[in-house]
Amino acid sequence: MVGSDTQSSAKAPGMGTKEGAMKTTTITLTNDFHGSQIALRARNTVDGMYALSAGQVRRARSELCGMTGCTCGGDISERGWQEVHIELQPDGSAILWDRTGCMT
Numbered sequence: 001m002v003g004s005d006t007q008s009s010a011k012a013p014g015m016g017t018k019e020g021a022m023k024t025t026t027i028t029l030t031n032d033f034h035g036s037q038i039a040l041r042a043r044n045t046v047d048g049m050y051a052l053s054a055g056q057v058r059r060a061r062s063e064l065c066g067m068t069g070c071t072c073g074g075d076i077s078e079r080g081w082q083e084v085h086i087e088l089q090p091d092g093s094a095i096l097w098d099r100t101g102c103m104t
Ligand SMILES: [Zn+2]
Pocket: 033, 034, 064, 065, 066, 067, 070, 071, 072, 073
């Protein structure tokens, strides 16, 4: 028996917010070449891992560097030590993970 009672509740204001479903963590990325930084609300996927949308990645690039052709930084125009390890995905989004437990 398959119920269809919850299908249209996603956009109901106030009621549709499930706690824990969209946990976000503020991640600050920096660029020590331009002296810039941006705080992004990364989606907390699993413990210690975060996801940035392609839009957030583009916003970070323009905030951190913003210069076409500049090769100052990494995948998201970050430069220098970051609080997270960054892995750019083929679709332009990015996966970040805590390096607290990693050796750097
Ligand atoms: Zn730059």
